[in-house]
Amino acid sequence: MELTPTALALLGLLLAAWTAGAVWQVVNSMERSRSARSARTMTRRLTRMIDDSPAVPLLVKADGKIEGPERLASWLGLRKLPGFLSELDARDAGMTEGDLEQLRDAVRRTQKTASPFRMVVTPRGSEKSLALRGQLANAAIASGGAALIWWFDFSESQGELSRLRSEKARARNDFAALVGLIEAAPMPMWFRGNDMELQLVNSAYVDAVAAKNAAEVVEKQIELVEKVDGLSAAQIARQALEKNLPIERILQATVGNQRRTLRVSDLPLGTEGIGGYAVDIEELEEQGRAFRAFREAQRSMLDQLSVGVAQFDENRRLTFANQPFKRIFALPASVQIELPQFERFLDMARDKSRLPEVRDFPEWRAELAAWFQAGAPIEDAWTLPDSTHLRIVGQPMPDGGLVFVAEDRSEQLALSATRDTLLRTRTATFDSLFESLAVFAPDGRMQLWNRSFPAIWGLTEEWFDEHRHVDDLLDRIANRLARPAQRKAIGDVVRAATLDRKQRGGRVVLSDGRTLEFGGVPLPDGNGLLTVMDVTDSTKAEEALRERASALEEADAMKTRFLANMSYEFRTPLTSIGGFAELLQSGVAGDLSEQGRDYVEAILSSVERLSTQIESVLDLTQSEAGLLPIATEDVDLLSFLTHVVRSREDAIESKGLTLDLRGDKSAGTVSADRRQLGRALGNLLDNAISATPESGRILVALTRRKSGARIVISDNGEGMKPSELARALDGYRLAGAEGNGGNGGNGGKRGLGLPLARQLIEAHGGRLEVQSEKGAGTTATVMLP
Template sequence: MEMSPTALALLGLLLAAWTAGAVWLVIGSLRRARAARNARSTVRRLSRMIDDSPAIPLLVKADGKIEGPDRLAAWLGLDSLPGFLSELDTGKAGLSEGDLEQLRDAVRRTQKTAAPFRMMITPRGSEKSLALRGQLANAAVAAGGAVMIWWFDFSESQGELSRLRSETARARNDFAALVGLIEAAPMPMWFRGQDMSLRLVNSAYVEAVGAKSAAEVVEKQVELVEVVDGLSAAQIAKQALDHDMPIERIVQATVGSQRRTLRVSDLPLGTEGVGGYGIDIEELEEETRAFRAFRAAQRSMLDQLSVGVAQFDEERRLTFANQPFRRIFKLPNSAQLESPRFERFLDMARDASRLPEVRDFPEWREELAGWFQASAPIEESWPLPDSTHLRIVAQPMPDGGLVLVAEDRSEQLALSATRDTLLRTRTATFDSLFESLGVFAPDGRMQLWNRSFPAIWGVPEEFFDEHPHVDQLLDRISNRLARPGQRKAIGEVVRAATLDRKGQGGRVVLSDGRTLEFAGVPLPDGNGLLTVMDVTDSTKAEEALRERASALEEADAVKTRFLANMSYEFRTPLTSIGGFAELLQSGIAGELTPQGSEYVDAILSSVERLSTQIESVLDLTQSEAGLLPIATEAVDLLEFTTHVARSREEALEAKKLTLDLRGDKSAGSVNADRRQLGRAVGNLLDNAIGATPDGGRILVALSRRKSGARIIISDNGDGMKPSELARALDGYRLAGSDGRDGKRGLGLPLARQLIEAHGGRLEIQSEKGVGTTATVMLP
């Protein structure tokens, strides 16, 4: 079977790839083998170095397993190193029970806190003294909380032991020399034997207890310190000896014939006994109490300040911070209990965003720490991220501490900025006003003026640059007055505003025909403001308005007389027509034919309709003229609305409409004219009935609001466009469905006028094809 050239090429490429991969694997294996040989060589060197070192490492893992060389087992007297730390005590060799328990506690503490430890142990049955230094193992050595313990052999030679024995003997001999020193000490001193009985006291002790001699004190075991909390002085000394540690306490004791405060110390002296001494600190206690009272008073006073104050001691720890300081830097209440260091305080303030933004915070923090060594107070301004501006004063104290004062100056800076803004605003306002303004000092000199002040008087602006006196200004403008005698009136207004603190005004006419009105106003800063306004046009307009007002008053009187006359002229003939029609209907002129009865009914119906229209026109006209009489009374809203709705039952039944009246007694009552309000609500209801198609629905809802009552009349009729609604509210003609003009709609304008006459408001929303909603708001 012959292969194509393409297959041969692919086969060749595949063989080449296999060859390259094999070569790469061989090279990689050689590299790994070389690295393994280097690693084994390094491990052997390190192991040899550890075996030859004076210290032996022991790795204690988190589960108690241990790893170490067998050389350590030889130091501990074991045949081989066990697998766990608890197995280092075999009962016959290894560590003692106490040393092993102490080592286990130290290992657990290091695993939890990463704190190193040191200790000394002596293996069972051995004279070796081994020193242990433990620390948390590096993650590269062992992970998971392992501890590395280094063991050192500090066994002393026989010569060293002899030297220590000789030193001990010399120390015992020196003890006798100390007896003389103790005797000469000005403070009471004593020595107790192993049985805690007094064996030696000095003369100061004898004088303090009032004894005759030291022998008497020793014989009678006279104690200087009384029993405190049920423990005698001998019992306290026994505790010091048992725990091999000095005990210091402050007690009250009778020294001679006075009660004094003593600082008593019991010092264990090995196996020999316990020594003790008492220092009279009565004066020191009094000074301490006075200092505490002074410090409490000082801190109470600092808490009343509006600025923040904090005190740091010589160890840079926060010892006190008043309320404003904690509020400014948002320190928690626990800050004073923890007494954080100065650097920690800065970290807490930075976390609360109460420090300025700096590029290198650690360096800046170290720079601030240098305040403790400063030789003079340091003052800085700190702008905080929230636009707060702090004034910081650092006062180094002689004892190495620091007093830090923080003052929030944000309000002062804001007030300063506001003042500058107000000054600029005042200047811009002065220059932008139409009035001409000038401010005069109590001495009569000009302080401020706007741009229009020189122009209105026709005086060059350069004249005011020297802040002229008011007399100089009056001399300059007197030739521009139509009557120069008015010069005195302007001066009197300025004097009254600056000296008498009274406001006055006046008006002058210039020679060019202009009329200026001026007024003096006293200012709160003691200056006086002179305002000048050109009222030439307003004077002319005022005269024209007076003439027009007279004409309007005459027209209003004519309108009133016309309305009174029209009310009579309209109602009188209409009443006569209605009266004659009723007489005809009653048969006074004889029996009427059926057709005649229909004519009479039509006449009466037209008379009633025309009466309603005339009354609506007159009420609307009187309302617009402000002459509509309103006689208010308490009107129960539910009863009133029910009556208005029932009066239109025939119209509702004629069109088969459904009227839904929603409301109850909670709607309350309103103060209104029952007749006029009934006409307003009736007109709205009539419009809803007329606009709703047969079988439609009308909703009348009553509700109470905080500001008054509300009546809603809603229908599902054809609705109106916004333009149609506007014309309807204005009383214009409404176009019918056939394009012809319909009747003039006076119901809505009259209803609005009547509701507004009651102090209410009418709102109408209408949408074409959806319906109309009228809302009546009554106070």
């Protein structure tokens, strides 16, 4: 069958439509497939997002059934999510009974009124905090009035909120405490705003400026600190704020009614303002001044000590050294300017040879440096190369420093050696003395004794080794005394020497007949010395001497009587003879022949000579007996000596002698008996005239000395031997013996001339010295006071 073009066209259109429909269907199917895949992917993504979200949904239907993820069961501590809301309380897990009842009431209210709710629950046995937000579920989610509850785990947020709340409370309390502390602070404190105006002050500030209250201070802007160098307190505070650095200064301010030293500090407080406080350091300053004065006084005192003292600080630097320390270690004066380290000080001392010689000096120096860390004082002894002995003491200080003390003990050691020598010498001296010695302490015990002390009492030396008490000694020697009661006298002497510090003595007789003399002497060290001596022989000799003295006294008395009698017996007959001879010479008995007159002249000459001899003998005897009368007067020496010389002018001219008299008025006067001194000088001059040969020479010299006058009479006669001179001075040379024996024998005229002259000169307080040499002459020197 043949189709028409119209049919073909229709058929083509139909095929095209069918093809287009098929294509559209295929395309639509592919689009739906892509939408389904996209929906599944979105569902999985949303489900995953819900599972990973911090909130978990729970759908509660009208009949109480619940739907939700298992993650909510783990939050509530359940093994799995139950089917009904009432089953969320598992007694040992899940929600508590009260929270569950509150949740059910809120769900019922939401289902009825569509009002949302919020609540917070804590599962049983858990510290989680769960926040619940409930609302009516959308009809697309569930129909029939279901409620949708979102569960949020805000445990961390709750902990943070709790922490913030506690911190807020603590900060509030701290702020209140800080305000109270500032208010109660004993030091003035204040706060300034950005405009540097006072905004807050404490009570101490109010009291310091003598204001009524803090409001008055803020209102009137009363400053505690005055201007210093033209800058006010506010200007200083502004500088601290601009530099954002605290400023501290020490200045004077009036606090109350007193002028005090304050340490003022301004502290920037960010953008809020600036705070400040003032610390009263007046007492600290006074203590500082007192400490500085004490330190200066201490160092001045240390300079006066003989012990060397040096101070090193915690950095081992020399801060002070007194003069003895510098002298001991030969330190230069620059050490007070350039303070050396301890090790450097040792090096300097070593260079001056003021340290002991050691084998390893660095190691030894390190050992000394360890003294800074020592826990106790360290003492050492150093011997320097020049034999100086030092006692070294290192005293560690609490601040880490060291006090170094050096004491020169050379003199002490020398004194100690000398003391030991003296002790040994004293012991040897004690043992070598004839006296028996014992030293007793104030308590009565024996300290020392020599070897003869036990022997004199008849005791053994071993008995004394126990340093016996004086009472024990007295008990032991009581039976050796002739009178035992005398032991008390010995004890009293020991007690007087030790306790009363008085010197006493006594004498005891032993039973064997010996006589002991004892004495107590107080010693400078507080002890007492008891000396005992056997005076038996001296006692016997004393008795003999006493008897002899009595005999001599009797003989002296007899001599005195004899001299008185002899003076009368000699002079009376001699005077009678001379008187009768003068009567005969005057012709009373008639004229005499030439030979008779010669006899009478011879008698008168002999009477004169005998009178002189008798007078010399009597004067010499009285002088030796101390009975010679001396009547002193002021005597001009030059004129007096001239008169003595001129009275012997005839004798000098008869022998053709030359006499040289030397002297002047400067010799002055002396207090003397003119007659007796004239006899003494005349005897010396007569002896010189007799001893000088014809045409000889005699010198008489008068000089003044500081202690008196000196008269020298010398001749160039034959002189005398020493033995002859001794006999002449003792008066052994008799008249007419040995002819002219020089200036001592008086040439056969006066054998008593020299002894009498010496006695007369000594009676005037003077002294006679005679020097003679055989063949060279004799010199007599008279020294008068």
